[in-house]
Amino acid sequence: MTTSIVLEDVTKTFKLRYHRTIKQVSFAKMRGQETSSVFKAVDEVSFKVEQGEAIGLMGLNGSGKSTLLKMISGVMKPDAGQVLTRGRIAGLIATGAGFHPQLTGRENLYLNAAILGMSERETNRKFDEIVEFAGLGHRLDTQVGHYSSGQNARLGFAIAVHVDSDIFLADEALAVGDKPFKRKCLAKMREIRESGRTIFYVSHAAGQVRRMCDRVIVLQDGRLAFDGGVEEGIHFLHYDGDDEEELADEETGDDI
């Protein structure tokens, strides 16, 4: 087996600034107030992921899941420790893909695909497939700034799943999609998993994680609180009592 992702004591520190201008800062300093504070959004997290594993990343809001995925994808750099990955990475981090609001869906599609490492030929070849998956129709030639958050996520997800990646990151990607789209995405992700790619899936829905993942990692205030089996992880979070909701949404698993 090949190792896909290695994290060694990865830490990300954010500085919270309470004041923006020189006037505000100097007033606060004169009054003896604090002008900034630091906190660790991700705190000495270490783990190793083998190629082909499907990880459910769970934790409360603000526990550092998106920050962790940003460091794995290379958007952010850890302040301490190191992240190592093998192969191409694609995915959707935090809701909404990195689209330029002033460009049309089509232009954004090409740009986004190029950033994720697709060549022009590859994009041209997959273009129809991506557009069909996103199901945006004539909206494709209007500004992305005017898309609803659901449409934005649809296009972002459609591009990300069509990249030939070795690691796929999905961060609450399906939170804003409608039910038919969610179903389509989950099917696609299962296909990705079966193809032997590594998956990182952030979800608050125990049902989805059960169906999709074979390992759960739980973050708590930026620290690794749990790393192990799916059932134990869900139990650890006390999410296993939510069965009533899940019965209501058997197919897609309830999200958010």
Added chain:
Amino acid sequence: MERPAVAAEPVAVAAHRDLSGVPLTPPTAGNGLHAVFKKRYLLKLLVKRELSARYQGSFLGLLWSYIGPLCQFFVYWFVIGTILGLHDNVPNFGVHIFCGLVVVHFFTETFGAGTRSIVRNKSIVVKLPMPREMFPVASMLVSLFHVFPQLVILTIACLAYGWTPDFVGMVALLLGLLIAMLLGTAGALLFSAANVFFRDFSSLVSIIQMFIRFSVPMIYPFSFVDDRFGAAASYYLFNPLADCVLLVQRAFWVGSTPHPDEVAKTDLPPDLLIWGLAMTGAGLVLLAIGQLVFSRLEAKIPERL
């Protein structure tokens, strides 16, 4: 990092490829200026995007890239040339101004648009991994794109004055543009990153641009500097943009005047090409510094946007 090229992409993702030959690397490895030129297709898309977005929502669009320098040209031509009377002192003063304007406008546009480039592409920078140097470099290439029509106009005007292109002149032109390119990219790199932390930098840029317009022999000839400063005039040449302007004037303006040899003696410094080469070296050093500072700041860019 070298992402492996996929030989034959499977239509439906079949059995996954063997990755054991691919090294484990940090996902941010291999960012930097050299990566920018490896990802030429992405760079091309960004340049295209920037071309369409720089004046988005404006009726005249791309024309603004030419209206700006054109208006500056006529203001200088009239105020400095006619009112202050430099038409009498400097032969072909219009060409003299225009040579300076081509370089100065190229540099200031690169510097200005480059400085704003990362903040303007915020939505992409905070979500997607890529060498962020791409944005300032794309700004530089867009500005370079606008240089060529201006050079065509300049060529036509000079030909009308009986100018013939010469080899040394063309070398001077290339050197001048190269220095402006290096400096513009270095400045754009430094300021685009700094602008993320304090937007004050984009305001600072317009002040610097104003100084630049007056610190080069564009609206006055180099002979004035020589007259007023005497031996100190050589310090003036430590301003790399002054050398750029002089190099372009060597390429076009000198040859368009009635007595090129005399003009070259009074209005160009001796050893201009040596200065040009030295400033190219200085430009490379500045670019390296710019890249170094950029990489340092880059680690904090996505979280501060």
